Amino acid sequence: MTRILPPDISAATFDRALAAFEAIVGATQVASSPASLAPYADPFAPGPLAASFVPSAALLPAGVDEIRAILRVANEYRIPLWTVSTGRNFAYGGAAPRLPGSVVLDLQRMNRILAVDEPLAYALVEPGVSYFDLHHHLRERGYRLWVDPPAAGWGSIVGNTLERGFGTTAYGDHAATQCGMEVVLANGDVVRTGMGGIDIGTSWQAFRHGYGPSFDPMFMQSNYGIVTKMGVWLMPAPSAYLLGEIQFQRDDDLEAIVETLRPLRLNGTIGNQAVIEGALRRAASIGPRSQWYRGAGVMPESAIASMIGKLNIGRWNLHYALYGEREVIDAQEVLVRRAFGRIPGARMLSKTYDGSAEPEAGGDRNLAGIPAMTAFRMLDWRGGRGAHVDFSPVCPATGRDAMRQYTMAKARANEYGFDYYGGFTAGERHLHHIAAAIFDGSDARQSELAGDLLRAWMSDAHGAGYGEYRSHLVYMDFAAARYNFNDGALLRLSETVKDALDPSGILSPGKQGIWPKAFRNWRGYT
Numbered sequence: 001m002t003r004i005l006p007p008d009i010s011a012a013t014f015d016r017a018l019a020a021f022e023a024i025v026g027a028t029q030v031a032s033s034p035a036s037l038a039p040y041a042d043p044f045a046p047g048p049l050a051a052s053f054v055p056s057a058a059l060l061p062a063g064v065d066e067i068r069a070i071l072r073v074a075n076e077y078r079i080p081l082w083t084v085s086t087g088r089n090f091a092y093g094g095a096a097p098r099l100p101g102s103v104v105l106d107l108q109r110m111n112r113i114l115a116v117d118e119p120l121a122y123a124l125v126e127p128g129v130s131y132f133d134l135h136h137h138l139r140e141r142g143y144r145l146w147v148d149p150p151a152a153g154w155g156s157i158v159g160n161t162l163e164r165g166f167g168t169t170a171y172g173d174h175a176a177t178q179c180g181m182e183v184v185l186a187n188g189d190v191v192r193t194g195m196g197g198i199d200i201g202t203s204w205q206a207f208r209h210g211y212g213p214s215f216d217p218m219f220m221q222s223n224y225g226i227v228t229k230m231g232v233w234l235m236p237a238p239s240a241y242l243l244g245e246i247q248f249q250r251d252d253d254l255e256a257i258v259e260t261l262r263p264l265r266l267n268g269t270i271g272n273q274a275v276i277e278g279a280l281r282r283a284a285s286i287g288p289r290s291q292w293y294r295g296a297g298v299m300p301e302s303a304i305a306s307m308i309g310k311l312n313i314g315r316w317n318l319h320y321a322l323y324g325e326r327e328v329i330d331a332q333e334v335l336v337r338r339a340f341g342r343i344p345g346a347r348m349l350s351k352t353y354d355g356s357a358e359p360e361a362g363g364d365r366n367l368a369g370i371p372a373m374t375a376f377r378m379l380d381w382r383g384g385r386g387a388h389v390d391f392s393p394v395c396p397a398t399g400r401d402a403m404r405q406y407t408m409a410k411a412r413a414n415e416y417g418f419d420y421y422g423g424f425t426a427g428e429r430h431l432h433h434i435a436a437a438i439f440d441g442s443d444a445r446q447s448e449l450a451g452d453l454l455r456a457w458m459s460d461a462h463g464a465g466y467g468e469y470r471s472h473l474v475y476m477d478f479a480a481a482r483y484n485f486n487d488g489a490l491l492r493l494s495e496t497v498k499d500a501l502d503p504s505g506i507l508s509p510g511k512q513g514i515w516p517k518a519f520r521n522w523r524g525y526t
Helices: 011-025 034-040 064-077 131-140 157-162 253-266 279-284 301-311 326-340 363-368 374-380 399-415 444-463 473-481 489-501 517-522
Strands: 057-059 081-084 103-106 113-117 122-125 178-184 190-192 226-233 240-248 275-278 316-324 347-354 386-391 394-396 421-426 430-440
Touching: 011 057, 011 064, 034 057, 064 081, 064 103, 064 178, 064 226, 113 131, 131 157, 157 226, 240 253, 240 326, 240 363, 253 275, 253 316, 253 326, 253 399, 253 421, 275 279, 279 301, 279 316, 279 374, 279 421, 316 326, 316 363, 326 347, 374 386, 374 430, 386 444, 394 399, 399 421, 399 430, 399 444, 430 444, 444 473, 489 517
Parallel strands: 057 103, 081 103
Antiparallel strands: 113 122, 122 226, 178 190, 178 226, 240 316, 240 347, 275 316, 275 421, 386 430, 394 430, 421 430
8 A cells, every 4th residue: 555645745754753743642642554544534435535535644642732742843844734623523524634645633632621610501621522521521410501412422522613513402503602712823822712811811711702803713614723622601401491393294395494483593482403304314314215215216206205104204394492491481382383383284293301301312312412323323324335425505594595405405416316315404594404415335336426416516506695614525625615705805815814824834734625825736636
């Protein structure tokens, strides 16, 4: 197997750098053999691309001092580093680097929960802390606080937040509930943002800003620094909560669902990020497609209708939650049922729990602040070596926009031989639309078509005025180029900041399409 090296670095130079890295973190915390680097490949890369985005080595530092020492070596030898928190951002590239031959800086050993404040409802965590970790920590110590988990609870809290991930409780907008960071810049300088800028500050996780500019958002979806600590606000456990599901019978009910949901989100009746789940997405969380259809190509309408009937689900399934005092929840539920009862054929299900009770196993446990891994059941949908890549556009929270995105995405998926697997998560004024191309990773043709579908989806969205809020590693340049106002002024600004903060270009070159001057010739490489 050919040895992978960073661009323009000789084997002798790289060996000297690797020896210096080993002296910092210890030889056991450096991966450089093909076997030890296997976890840093993208397991879901579509098409023949998996071999393109591979690292030359991986380093697992234990703390900030080791990171600063690593940066000194990387700057000296011009070694590009690709930072991951735990590297589990599957469907978007996992731990694989955008620039081939980069050294992965894997922060999973930095896994301390540094503080939990119950009265102020926050935690301070390192990048290696997962949603499962923090949830168990809170439960074991009796804190009346909830985490807000994304679909896969094994992911890093820091990593998910930096990618502007989201969950489904009232604290579902993770970027909005982050407060205070510690960041190591490319030159090794350590910065604490906001009120953390005070050496003996008392309000670092209590107030987002500080004095002067606020820099936290600058380190989200960027390659400007290495975040080593992050404050996150936690949801106080409610005295009671209701988990509700409303099932709808027709495809075109989506427009009415969104138009009904938006005012209830805006006025606070429904306070969580409600999920509008398509029928196939629901079915894929239960079992494989072969239960319902064994033919080639897209599932026919007759098979879908039979599946929906046998599973007793809707074409669209709205999952929502209400939190607070029992009397308030009861009153809110009356308003919710009255509003959605105007949509013909809507079936309404709900159950109210005492705040200390847990719901039954299932995806809705996330709405009660309980991390799960149910999302990964969908990998069995097509059989074989299950894989998926996600299409993640945003649209205004209007029924017209939701129907427009859905019909475009479904038609294009069907054209490429894929079922529409997707749904929407509702903010107050916008919708996150997540559609996935699920494929058998061992089937070269399916894998290639999945990659082609992603490009087609992104082009369709851009043509209709929509943009993605994140993208798979392979398509970062393509996604960034869609933000083309004034001939790409936004990307020019991003790269101006990049060159100022990281003149050697060593931190995650190419992340989100932001290329430093030293590696700008790699833009567009696939």
